[in-house]
Amino acid sequence: MHVGILKEIKTKENRVAMTPAGVEQMVACGQKVSVETTAGEGSGFSDDAYARAGADIADSPAAIYGSCEMVMKVKEPLPVEYDQIRAGQIVFTYFHFAASEVLTRAVIDSKCVAIAYETVEKSNRSLPLLTPMSEVAGRMAIQEGAKYLEKTYGGKGILLSGVPGVNPGTVVVIGGGTVGTHAALMACGMGAKVYLLDTNLERLRYLADVMPKNCFPIMSNPAILRKFLAEADLVVGAVLIPGAMAPKLITRDMLGNMKKGSVIVDVAIDQGGCVETARPTTHDDPIFEVDGIVHYCVANMPGAVSMTSTIALTNATLPFALDLATKGYKKAVKQDPALARGVNIIDGKVTYKGVADAFGIEYTPLEKML
Numbered sequence: 001m002h003v004g005i006l007k008e009i010k011t012k013e014n015r016v017a018m019t020p021a022g023v024e025q026m027v028a029c030g031q032k033v034s035v036e037t038t039a040g041e042g043s044g045f046s047d048d049a050y051a052r053a054g055a056d057i058a059d060s061p062a063a064i065y066g067s068c069e070m071v072m073k074v075k076e077p078l079p080v081e082y083d084q085i086r087a088g089q090i091v092f093t094y095f096h097f098a099a100s101e102v103l104t105r106a107v108i109d110s111k112c113v114a115i116a117y118e119t120v121e122k123s124n125r126s127l128p129l130l131t132p133m134s135e136v137a138g139r140m141a142i143q144e145g146a147k148y149l150e151k152t153y154g155g156k157g158i159l160l161s162g163v164p165g166v167n168p169g170t171v172v173v174i175g176g177g178t179v180g181t182h183a184a185l186m187a188c189g190m191g192a193k194v195y196l197l198d199t200n201l202e203r204l205r206y207l208a209d210v211m212p213k214n215c216f217p218i219m220s221n222p223a224i225l226r227k228f229l230a231e232a233d234l235v236v237g238a239v240l241i242p243g244a245m246a247p248k249l250i251t252r253d254m255l256g257n258m259k260k261g262s263v264i265v266d267v268a269i270d271q272g273g274c275v276e277t278a279r280p281t282t283h284d285d286p287i288f289e290v291d292g293i294v295h296y297c298v299a300n301m302p303g304a305v306s307m308t309s310t311i312a313l314t315n316a317t318l319p320f321a322l323d324l325a326t327k328g329y330k331k332a333v334k335q336d337p338a339l340a341r342g343v344n345i346i347d348g349k350v351t352y353k354g355v356a357d358a359f360g361i362e363y364t365p366l367e368k369m370l
Helices: 020-028 047-052 061-067 101-109 131-148 178-190 201-210 222-231 267-271 300-328 329-335 353-358
Strands: 003-004 031-034 056-058 070-072 090-095 113-116 170-174 193-198 215-220 235-239 263-266 287-290 293-296 342-348
Touching: 003 061, 020 031, 020 047, 020 300, 031 061, 031 193, 047 056, 056 061, 070 300, 101 342, 101 353, 131 178, 131 235, 131 263, 131 267, 131 293, 131 300, 170 178, 170 222, 178 193, 178 215, 178 235, 193 201, 193 222, 201 215, 215 222, 235 267, 263 267, 300 329
Parallel strands: 003 031, 003 070, 031 056, 070 090, 090 113, 170 193, 170 235, 193 215, 235 263, 263 293
Antiparallel strands: 113 342, 287 293
């Protein structure tokens, strides 16, 4: 199969879908790989490195879309790319369809095969292609939140760690999955007092066993959430329903209970956000204020630490990409139920129920398309 690696065009998105080491493995398995020129520069990988790994260097995205049977990206296609996607072409990337009806309908119209990293799901409900970026985003949420608590950015002027004689900051993490756990670990490591909220009692028991002593796993409900929002200096929204819109757990009226100058980092913004007042922002303009609360809602947080993120992402995606390339998508998804759950749209039909439900589009079971 001819596989194409595109250069990302989202604002300040420096990741790339595959490292030169990944390309070398694809080529060794008999696949042809084309990489758009300068695609890897933001992650520290030159065109020469890709060429040495066996890739052809393409001079434009049109050359990739026009010739490759499968194209790989990191972020969803943007409007300037919609018309370049071909019918029957496999597009393998983070789509987050439920956050954008415009994108969803454009991909439906393209009649491509859209396989979303974020909904590839194993039988134990783990999300192997979302996990590495969730690990990065969770850790970054604390790093960025700590920065924007500084008075110079409109924050309270709180040092999360505190100092001898001064209390540390209070962090509230909503969601005990991968993002939330890594956010809590990072905050605990800084010395903050951390409340980790979740609705799964079994998960909370596990977290109580493994998390540091300054992390307090708490069963979440609206009353508890209001209570801890009032105490928080930093809030991390880490809620995920795979393939569907995130629930709006923090409403605007709840902001009135929070301390002025506190910070919300809504990591769920890729799926619409779990904060009613959240809207996507960029690395160029990452924050805004509502009712005295600083909101950080960058939709591609891991793009800021692109070298780490690209290597971590390739480690996870490469086995699936190899399966798709060597077997073709129909055989690959028939043999791998996890990969089958990643198929969101085929030939204009929505095959992932969460996406269909988000926009009232007819749902077609994947089996009918294979």
